[in-house]
Structures are given as structure tokens and as C-alpha cells.
Amino acid sequence: MTAEPIESLKFLTPDDVREVAQCFGTPVFVYDEQTIEAGVRTISSLPSAFGLTVRYSLKACPSAAIVCLFDRLGLCFDASSVWEVHRAVRAGIDPARILLTAQQAVFDDGLLALLDAGLQFDAGSVRQLEDYGRARPGGDVSIRLNPGFGSGLVRRLTSGGPESSFGIWHEAIHDVERALESHGLRLVRVHTHVGSGHDPGVLVRAAAAAIELARRFATVQTVNLGGGYRVKALLADPEPDHAGWAAMVAGEMGRFAVETGRELALELEPGTYLMANAGSIVTKILDVTTTGSAGHTFLKIDGGLTEILRPSYYGAPHPLVTVAAQAEPEPRPAERYCVAGHCCIAGDVLTTAVADVERLAPVALGRAGAGDYLVVERGGAYCSSMAMRNFNSYPDAAEVLRRRDGSFHLIRARQTLDQIVANERVPADLRSVSTESSHYLA
Amino acid sequence: MTAEPIESLKFLTPDDVREVAQCFGTPVFVYDEQTIEAGVRTISSLPSAFGLTVRYSLKACPSAAIVCLFDRLGLCFDASSVWEVHRAVRAGIDPARILLTAQQAVFDDGLLALLDAGLQFDAGSVRQLEDYGRARPGGDVSIRLNPGFGSGLVRRLTSGGPESSFGIWHEAIHDVERALESHGLRLVRVHTHVGSGHDPGVLVRAAAAAIELARRFATVQTVNLGGGYRVKALLADPEPDHAGWAAMVAGEMGRFAVETGRELALELEPGTYLMANAGSIVTKILDVTTTGSAGHTFLKIDGGLTEILRPSYYGAPHPLVTVAAQAEPEPRPAERYCVAGHCCIAGDVLTTAVADVERLAPVALGRAGAGDYLVVERGGAYCSSMAMRNFNSYPDAAEVLRRRDGSFHLIRARQTLDQIVANERVPADLRSVSTESSHYLA
Numbered sequence: 001m002t003a004e005p006i007e008s009l010k011f012l013t014p015d016d017v018r019e020v021a022q023c024f025g026t027p028v029f030v031y032d033e034q035t036i037e038a039g040v041r042t043i044s045s046l047p048s049a050f051g052l053t054v055r056y057s058l059k060a061c062p063s064a065a066i067v068c069l070f071d072r073l074g075l076c077f078d079a080s081s082v083w084e085v086h087r088a089v090r091a092g093i094d095p096a097r098i099l100l101t102a103q104q105a106v107f108d109d110g111l112l113a114l115l116d117a118g119l120q121f122d123a124g125s126v127r128q129l130e131d132y133g134r135a136r137p138g139g140d141v142s143i144r145l146n147p148g149f150g151s152g153l154v155r156r157l158t159s160g161g162p163e164s165s166f167g168i169w170h171e172a173i174h175d176v177e178r179a180l181e182s183h184g185l186r187l188v189r190v191h192t193h194v195g196s197g198h199d200p201g202v203l204v205r206a207a208a209a210a211i212e213l214a215r216r217f218a219t220v221q222t223v224n225l226g227g228g229y230r231v232k233a234l235l236a237d238p239e240p241d242h243a244g245w246a247a248m249v250a251g252e253m254g255r256f257a258v259e260t261g262r263e264l265a266l267e268l269e270p271g272t273y274l275m276a277n278a279g280s281i282v283t284k285i286l287d288v289t290t291t292g293s294a295g296h297t298f299l300k301i302d303g304g305l306t307e308i309l310r311p312s313y314y315g316a317p318h319p320l321v322t323v324a325a326q327a328e329p330e331p332r333p334a335e336r337y338c339v340a341g342h343c344c345i346a347g348d349v350l351t352t353a354v355a356d357v358e359r360l361a362p363v364a365l366g367r368a369g370a371g372d373y374l375v376v377e378r379g380g381a382y383c384s385s386m387a388m389r390n391f392n393s394y395p396d397a398a399e400v401l402r403r404r405d406g407s408f409h410l411i412r413a414r415q416t417l418d419q420i421v422a423n424e425r426v427p428a429d430l431r432s433v434s435t436e437s438s439h440y441l442a
Numbered sequence: 443m444t445a446e447p448i449e450s451l452k453f454l455t456p457d458d459v460r461e462v463a464q465c466f467g468t469p470v471f472v473y474d475e476q477t478i479e480a481g482v483r484t485i486s487s488l489p490s491a492f493g494l495t496v497r498y499s500l501k502a503c504p505s506a507a508i509v510c511l512f513d514r515l516g517l518c519f520d521a522s523s524v525w526e527v528h529r530a531v532r533a534g535i536d537p538a539r540i541l542l543t544a545q546q547a548v549f550d551d552g553l554l555a556l557l558d559a560g561l562q563f564d565a566g567s568v569r570q571l572e573d574y575g576r577a578r579p580g581g582d583v584s585i586r587l588n589p590g591f592g593s594g595l596v597r598r599l600t601s602g603g604p605e606s607s608f609g610i611w612h613e614a615i616h617d618v619e620r621a622l623e624s625h626g627l628r629l630v631r632v633h634t635h636v637g638s639g640h641d642p643g644v645l646v647r648a649a650a651a652a653i654e655l656a657r658r659f660a661t662v663q664t665v666n667l668g669g670g671y672r673v674k675a676l677l678a679d680p681e682p683d684h685a686g687w688a689a690m691v692a693g694e695m696g697r698f699a700v701e702t703g704r705e706l707a708l709e710l711e712p713g714t715y716l717m718a719n720a721g722s723i724v725t726k727i728l729d730v731t732t733t734g735s736a737g738h739t740f741l742k743i744d745g746g747l748t749e750i751l752r753p754s755y756y757g758a759p760h761p762l763v764t765v766a767a768q769a770e771p772e773p774r775p776a777e778r779y780c781v782a783g784h785c786c787i788a789g790d791v792l793t794t795a796v797a798d799v800e801r802l803a804p805v806a807l808g809r810a811g812a813g814d815y816l817v818v819e820r821g822g823a824y825c826s827s828m829a830m831r832n833f834n835s836y837p838d839a840a841e842v843l844r845r846r847d848g849s850f851h852l853i854r855a856r857q858t859l860d861q862i863v864a865n866e867r868v869p870a871d872l873r874s875v876s877t878e879s880s881h882y883l884a
Contacts, residue, residue, distance in 0.1 A: 065868045080785070083835035086835075087835050091874070101786070103786060125729050155789075155800040162738065165780070165782040169731070171734050286545075286546055287545075287570070289568075289607055291607070295605070296604065296605070312598065340545065342523070343545065344522035345601075346637065348545075349598075349607075359597075385833060387830065388831075389830075390827070392523040392526060394523060395525065396865070410867060411869070415865060417529060417532070421506060423838070424507065426853065427851050427853070432533070432534030
């Protein structure tokens with residue numbers, strides 16, 4: 001028992017949880033159209049000096065229905081690989097509304113065709129800038145700047161500074177000038193992304209560095225600040241003040257306009273901000289075990305690293321909520337639990353300490369047992385898309401969209417074993433020595 | 443420049459690397475039949491008192507060709523989920539040669555059919571034991587014991603002790619007795635697995651605890667010590683003395699036989715031991731960037747977290763080797779590099795410090811540039827099977843088997859974008875507002 005506040009469900013009701021589990025099975029991702037729309041409205045109305053373009057960061061949750069929903073809501077897109085561009089285009093997105101910022105950019109026929117169709121390119125290195133220039137001399141281009149500093153929840157989420165390989169190092173701008181000149185390129189956008197879960201103060205400094213670079217290149221029209229904006233997920237999380245830093249950036253751009261007569265547009269690339277709290281992972285509790293008086297009580301669920309890696313990978317906390325198998329009149333009393341996933345690795349635990357994956361941190365949950373449900377909140381961003389898919393041969397979970405009218409629609413069917421092994425081939429001489437087992441084939 | 447020793451290729455030659463890259467594309471996993479066979483020979487000949495059964499741990503690398511190869515070599519199998527059992531059976535494995543030890547065990551029709559076909563079951567909790575007893579009263583069963591202590595490279599690889607949810611807590615043996623009795627079950631095997639990369643001294647203590655439990659249950663015939671055996675991967679790694687602890691365990695079993703007249707058989711469940719050094723990941727270097735005099739020089743490759751998570755996830759070091767794009771008469775001088783993967787997250791780095799994922803640790807590599815290759819060694823276990831598959835929408839890499847005659851055979855084709863999105867569905871009202879882009883569909 002504890003006085004610690006217990007997390008509650010975000011957009012699902014306990015009845016919803018039971019309905020979704022029964023209709024679609026567990027584990028299952030559920031995304032909420034209404035929460036997504038609210039996020040789009042909020043971020044689109046942040047203060048800006050001369051216009052704001054919001055690009056949804058596809059890697060946060062690239063499912064076609066989610067991408068189409070953002071398209072319908074009028075957003076543009078941030079792609080982190082050419083595969084993401086192909087995937088979005090396949091879902092119906094106009095390439096001209098996508099900006100590609102990738103570690104891997106190979107100017108093959110596929111990428112060239114996308115550029116012809118209007119795809120915008122952001123060079124993450126001098127080599128990429130040169131390659132682009134050779135492929136499309138005289139074209140418009142962006143560069144991603146590493147301003148020499150960054151900020152994030154942990155080092156692995158810090159994408160600026162000397163430890164980060166992303167973008168063009170701020171001391172290498174003369175190489176940029178040379179490349180632009182030799183290929184007749186026009187630098188129209190400066191992009192920077194300092195990290196995820198970053199300190200807003202660092203973001204404002206990065207914006208200032210990008211604006212400063214725009215001073216040096218008269219063709220720059222847009223400053224893009226990437227994503228990584230904090231959300232309030234846990235009860236203990238402060239409400240982030242995004243309007244605060246946005247106003248500071250708008251102020252910088254206003255001063256720049258007064259000094260130079262140039263009105264820079266702002267771009268943001270939220271993924272977590274738009275999707276994190278718009279997704280829940282519904283799992284079933286299979287078992288409750290204990291490791292004695294000096295140990296823990298573990299709830300074991302039928303999902304885990306195969307659906308959500310964030311707590312185990314970098315100690316990102318997720319609200320956890322238990323839901324009774326059947327409706328009950330009274331809430332159950334709280335107990336302290338660790339929550340373990342279904343994979344055979346001790347790392348499959350959802351209750352790690354913040355930014356300290358080697359330490360377990362039990363949480364207070366409504367008392368639960370086998371057959372009850374456990375909902376992982378903040379499950380919409382970097383969960384389905386950034387997991388140990390198929391580890392222990394578990395199939396990919398289904399994805400469901402909760403529409404505005406409260407109805408649930410399957411947007412990704414659960415994977416089958418046939419699909420998991422579809423590309424495997426066995427050399428003839430190695431095939432099936434135990435042929436007597438062939439009648440067990442699925 | 444540095445005096446630090448430079449790692450070298452394990453089983454591929456530089457010509458092989460270039461050939462594989464050209465024939466199959468990069469990134470690509472290459473597994474080596476000869477190394478696999480040598481590992482089977484070595485572990486099968488470890489000292490044991492009254493017989494040794496080796497079970498390949500399917501989760502290390504579950505590709506059908508690899509599973510068939512171990513089958514042909516006479517090994518049995520360790521499955522960590524019922525899905526792994528189905529998958530192995532589909533590849534031609536007799537269910538009677540598989541032992542299932544899973545966090546998630548639901549006695550549905552699929553599992554019951556496998557039990558009927560001979561699948562052996564290892565209960566990881568008292569509830570699982572009860573469920574099994576209800577499903578198959580009077581049957582043979584194993585239990586997994588948490589002896590109250592464990593050992594592993596990090597906590598996330600330590601699967602014994604109070605922080606681990608695996609197995610039946612050593613103080614709960616009276617519950618085991620009660621369950622066995624009430625369902626007329628016969629306990630034939632005690633299983634324990636203390637962790638991965640464990641201290642052999644802890645393993646011997648765990649073996650002693652399992653043997654002690656066998657004293658209490660006269661029906662026990664087998665002690666299974668799980669997997670997690672260390673390998674020598676880096677030049678700096680010591681050669682592990684597996685014969686040493688195996689002889690100690692054999693000694694314990696010998697004394698037990700003298701005292702009780704019972705000859706216990708030994709089982710081991712290696713995954714890493716058999717596959718780690720039998721696999722290499724061939725990638726191409728796309729870019730070389732720098733973060734200034736106080737920073738690093740980064741090699742950027744066309745693989746990363748999508749193929750290998752271990753360095754970023756728990757600081758597991760892998761030997762890295764650069765290979766020139768074309769054959770060269772002289773080896774190139776060494777440089778210190780960090781190696782970054784192709785995903786858009788600062789965590790996609792292969793050069794982390796050992797067991798300290800938040801710190802970068804540059805390594806000495808033969809000087810390399812874009813177009814050269816980087817080979818990640820020790821890439822056969824927990825790489826293809828335990829990665830951030832499809833993050834940033836990158837397709838799963840191909841897998842290739844190098845046969846004894848040196849020929850390379852495709853055993854898993856590269857995934858296509860069609861396959862990545864195969865299960866996605868878009869509600870009709872959300873479909874393609876930008877229909878004009880439909881002619882870009884792949």
C-alpha cells in the first residue's frame with residue numbers, strides 16, 4: 001500500500017479496454033483520433049512570427065491510417081529514410097509535402113524520382129549536400145545543422161553536440177558554402193534537431209544558431225527546429241510550456257526581420273507530441289509472481305519488448321493502469337508491482353527507474369491478477385515503430401483506431417506465423433530430417 | 443593512430459565480404475556452417491557425469507535453415523514461446539525434441555496439440571504448473587527454479603535473483619509440491635538459467651541448488667542449466683574455460699549419485715555460444731563525418747539498430763572490421779572511429795562503452811571511407827532476432843548461409859515494402875486526399 005498517486009486511463013474507459021481486448025485480442029495498440037486532432041490544433045496554434053508549418057514525424061508511428069489522418073488534418077511530413085517516403089507516398093501523400101532528413105541517403109533511381117515529384121531534401125552531411133548537388137544541380141536544398149550542443153532525456157536521445165553524428169558540424173559551414181557554390185544550389189532551409197525530451201532553453205539556443213546561419217545565407221526562408229517536444233504523460237510530469245519557447249523563437253525571428261527585412265518561416269517536426277498520449281497498448285495479465293520479502297511482486301503480461309522498448313531501452317517512464325476483467329463497482333486498493341513482459345530476457349520490464357534502466361522501480365497499481373488487463377499509456381509514439389519486433393517469434397500486434405464516434409477500427413491486422421517466416425528458405429540438403437513431424441505443420 | 447589492437451574478420455575473407463555485398467546487397471547477415479559445426483562439437487564434448495543433451499536456444503537466431511542445420515547436427519531445442527515451437531515444428535523439428543520454457547504459456551488448442559505430439563513443458567511459475575496439471579494431469583513436467591541469485595553482463599541480462607521474474611522463487615517449493623501432488627504430476631527436470639554472460643562460479647552454485655532440489659524430488663532425472671555461456675569475441679576477451687565449470691558440475695552430480703544412487707543427466711541451452719561468432723553483419727559505409735577537434739570521427743553505415751541492438755541496448759561490445767571496396771595490397775593504417783547506424787536516433791551507435799550505453803567509446807579501425815565495408819562480428823546471436831526491426835521503415839536485411847564448400851546461399855530474402863505494410867488498412871474516409879500522387883505508388 002502506498003500514498004503514491006495511481007495513474008489513470010487516458011482516452012479509453014475500462015469498458016473500452018475490455019471491448020477492444022475481446023474484439024481484437026491482446027496485445028493491441030489503440031490510437032485515438034480525437035486526441036490526435038487536439039494535438040494538431042494545439043501545436044498548429046503555437047506563436048510564430050511569420051507562419052508555422054507542422055510536419056508529422058513519420059517514424060513515430062508510420063501506420064498508413066495514422067499518416068492519412070494527419071494528411072487529412074493538413075499536416076506536412078518529416079521522413080527519416082527514403083523508405084518512409086515511399087511508404088507515405090504509397091499511403092497517398094504528395095511527395096512535395098515531405099521533407100527527407102536521413103542518415104542514409106543514396107541518390108538511386110527511387111530517390112531521384114521522388115525528388116522529381118517534389119520531395120524536399122535536407123542534407124545531413126557535406127557529402128549528402130555534394131551528392132544532392134551532383135544529382136540536382138541548381139536546385140533548392142536544406143541543411144541540417146549540428147550547432148555544437150544538444151539536449152535530450154539521455155545521450156541516446158541527444159542529437160546535437162560532439163557526441164552526435166547528425167547534421168553538419170557548425171565549424172564546417174565553409175564546406176557548405178563551397179558545395180552550394182560548386183553545384184549552384186540554393187539553401188532555402190536550415191534544419192536543426194537537438195534531441196528528444198530536450199530542455200526548451202537549449203532549443204531556443206539552437207533556433208538562434210539556425211537564425212544566425214540564415215544571416216549568412218540570404219536565400220534561407222525557413223528555419224526547422226525538428227521534434228522531441230515534451231509531453232505530460234505521468235501525473236508527476238509538469239505541463240510543458242511550449243508557447244513559452246515558441247514565443248521566444250518568434251521574438252528572435254521578429255528581431256531578425258527588423259534587422260534584415262527577411263521574414264523566416266518556422267517548421268516543427270513533432271512525433272511524440274502528436275502521438276504519444278494518443279496511443280494505448282492493451283495487454284492481458286497472465287500471471288502474478290513474487291521473489292520473496294526482499295524482492296518484488298511481478299505482473300506478467302502478454303506483451304513486452306515486442307511492443308514497447310522505451311522503458312527498457314532508455315528508462316522512459318510510461319503510465320501503467322490495471323483494468324479488471326469484468327466491471328466492478330469499486331476501484332481496487334493499490335499495490336506495488338513490477339511489470340514484466342513476455343520475452344525471455346530480464347530486460348523485458350516496464351517498470352524501470354527514469355533514465356536508469358538497470359534499476360527496477362515498482363509502481364502503485366490497482367490490485368490485479370491473471371485475466372485482468374494492463375494498459376500501457378503514452379503508447380502511441382516510438383512503441384509500435386521502435387520495438388523488438390518478432391523477438392521470441394511473437395507476431396506483431398494489431399493496431400486499432402478509435403474514431404471520433406467512439407467506434408474501433410482495425411488499421412493493422414495481427415501478423416501471422418506465415419508472414420514471419422515468408423522470406424525464409426532452407427537449402428535442400430538441410431530440409432526436415434524429422435519428416436515424421438510434418439503433420440504438425442500449421 | 444593508436445597501438446590498440448585492431449579486430450580482424452572471423453570467418454569471411456575480405457574477398458568474401460565484397461562478394462556477399464555484391465550478390466546479396468547490404469546490410470546482410472552471413473552465417474557460417476563450419477563455425478556452427480565446430481561449436482556443436484565443442485559444447486557436446488564438455489565433461490558431464492551421466493550424459494549431456496544440448497538444446498539450441500531458438501530465440502538466438504530462429505531462421506529455418508539454421509534450425510534445420512542444428513537438427514541435422516543432432517541437437518535438441520529450447521523454445522521461449524509457443525510461437526517458437528510452432529516455427530521450429532514448421533521447419534521440420536519433432537516437437538518431442540523441444541522443451542518450452544516461456545513467460546507466456548496459455549494452454550489453448552495449439553499448445554495442447556503440441557503437448558500431445560511430445561513437446562516437453564517447463565513451468566516458469568506455480569500458476570503455469572497448476573495450468574499444466576489441469577491440462578495434462580498425471581504427466582511429466584519440469585520446473586524452472588529461481589535460486590535466489592543470478593549473474594549476467596548487466597541487470598537486464600540477469601535472470602535469477604530477486605530482481606528477476608523468471609522461474610519459481612526458491613522459497614516457494616512447498617507450492618510446487620502441492621501442485622505436483624494435486625495433479626499427479628511427475629517432476630522430471632529442474633531447470634535454471636541465471637543470466638547471460640554470467641560468472642561461471644554463479645552457474646556452479648545454481649547447479650548445486652538444482653541438484654539439491656533433485657534430492658527433494660525423487661523423480662527428477664535431469665538438471666538443465668540454461669544458456670548464457672560466454673564466448674571470446676574481442677581480441678581482449680579471455681578464452682572462457684567452459685570445461686572447468688562443467689567438470690565441477692559433473693563432480694557435484696557424481697557425489698549426488700554416490701549419495702543417492704541416482705544418475706542425473708545434464709542439459710545445456712546455448713544460443714550465443716553456438717551462434718554469436720558464427721554470424722557476421724556486412725554493411726556498407728555511406729559517409730564519414732566529424733564533430734570537430736573535441737569530438738569524434740563517425741563512420742555512417744547502411745545498417746544499425748534495425749539489425750543489431752546489443753551495443754546500444756546494453757553495451758555489448760562487437761568486433762568491428764573495415765574492408766576496402768576493392769582488394770588492396772597493403773592494410774590501411776588505423777584511425778579511431780565511432781560507428782553510427784542509419785536510424786534517426788542518437789542511440790544508433792555501435793561503439794558504446796562496455797555495459798555503459800551512455801558513453802561513446804571510439805575504436806581503432808583500418809582507415810575507411812564511403813564505399814568501403816564495415817563488418818560487425820559476433821553477429822549471429824541476438825542480432826537478427828533481437829533488433830528494432832523496421833524502425834524508420836527500413837526493411838529486414840537478407841540472411842545468407844556460408845556452406846562448408848565456401849558457397850553462399852540465401853536463407854532469408856530481404857523484406858519488401860509491400861511486406862512491411864501488408865497488414866495495414868485505411869478507413870475509407872481517410873484514404874488518399876492527395877490522389878494526384880497515386881502515380882508514385884510502388
